[in-house]
Amino acid sequence: MAQQNEHSEHTEVYVISVAAELAGMHAQTLRAYDRIGLVTPQRTRGGGRRYSPSDVELLRKIQKLSQEDGVNLAGIKAIIELSQENERLRQANDELHEDLTALEREVHELRRSAGRKRGEIVHVPRSTAVVAWEPRRSRSRPQH
Numbered sequence: 382m383a384q385q386n387e388h389s390e391h392t393e394v395y396v397i398s399v400a401a402e403l404a405g406m407h408a409q410t411l412r413a414y415d416r417i418g419l420v421t422p423q424r425t426r427g428g429g430r431r432y433s434p435s436d437v438e439l440l441r442k443i444q445k446l447s448q449e450d451g452v453n454l455a456g457i458k459a460i461i462e463l464s465q466e467n468e469r470l471r472q473a474n475d476e477l478h479e480d481l482t483a484l485e486r487e488v489h490e491l492r493r494s495a496g497r498k499r500g501e502i503v504h505v506p507r508s509t510a511v512v513a514w515e516p517r518r519s520r521s522r523p524q525h
Contacts, residue, residue: 392433393433393434394423394431394432394433395431395432395433395437396429396430396431396432397411397412397422397429397430397432399432400422400430400432400436400437400440403437403440404437404440404441404444405441405444406440406444411430411432411440412430414440414443415430417454417458418458419439419443419454419457419458419461420432420436420439420440420443422436439461442461443457443461446460
């Protein structure tokens with residue numbers, strides 16, 4: 382499971398020993414979690430792991446699920462993946478809701494502005510009628 386890490390140059394990061402201490406784990410445990418994809422820290426050019434504050438928070442969540450709730454690593458991985466997907470869907474839903482609200486305001490404004498003009502908006506049902514059209518002959522030309 383790849384965790385997206387979007388960090389700027391100024392984001393706080395921790396070396397593995399500090400992250401392990403903050404999470405209450407051994408550094409070897411963090412390496413194992415990285416191997417199985419539970420937590421994917423940033424890497425330095427030399428390959429060293431750098432953990433963000435959100436990575437440390439995730440490690441604490443993993444610790445709680447494992448130690449207090451008795452969830453195995455496969456279950457923890459599924460919980461994390463579903464939580465991340467749920468958050469992604471929530472954000473997408475919020476964006477769609479904002480778009481819908483903006484469109485509803487636009488429709489309301491268009492209806493208000495159309496009401497100020499002469500005439501009204503009416504629904505015209507679709508027709509399946511076929512109409513043949515022939516251009517009129519000009520009256521100025523003499524017909525033979």
